Amino acid sequence: MAGNKIRVVVADDHALIREGLSRVLSLDPAISLVGEAEDGNHAVEITLEKKADVVLMDINMPQMNGIEACKLIREKSPQTRVIALTIHEDEEYLFEMIRSGSSAYLLKDVSPDQLIHTIKGTAQGESFIPPKLMARVFQEFNRLSSEPNEENHGLTKRELEVLELVAKGENNKSIAEKLFISEKTVKNHLTNIFQKLEVTDRTQAALYAIKNKIVQI
16 A cells, blocks of 8 residues: 555546545545546546555446456556445346456445445455355355365465365454464465465455365355
């Protein structure tokens, strides 16, 4: 992150929603709103220009939707995290945003506190999917899974233990406590896991592991 503040871009085609989000973000001194966008093209442009850490991305926008915008941002700026912020509980939107590289998926009825918490966590590499949607994600990816895969992609026993807990939705602190290791060690294991699985965040790692039956949940 640039400086001490999390640099955030808000992308939504409704001016009132952008204004409301801006007001919420302005209340937290750790967050700096560096840009707003009313369509997907502008979202990509301003995110790259402002070197944003996090983008709050609506899905349905003119010219380019949030799914395509997310994909482009992640390709051009892998360090930028995208949070899908939408009214849709439809699984297909959720799956498409995850495939496009989003780190979190929030419904627009989320509380201001949860929004701020998710922004801060996402900026640190965490991921978030609402529990009521996570069950559907697991069901879908288990349905798509092939036969059990004995290949562990070079992961060590400890890395597999960490990955399994990530797939169960545990955060770094909880993983550290369960495995009796430090949070720093957990982060080191996650870095190795991401490299070996060729993914960029926890959500993608968890879904990859479930789909390919690397871990059991």
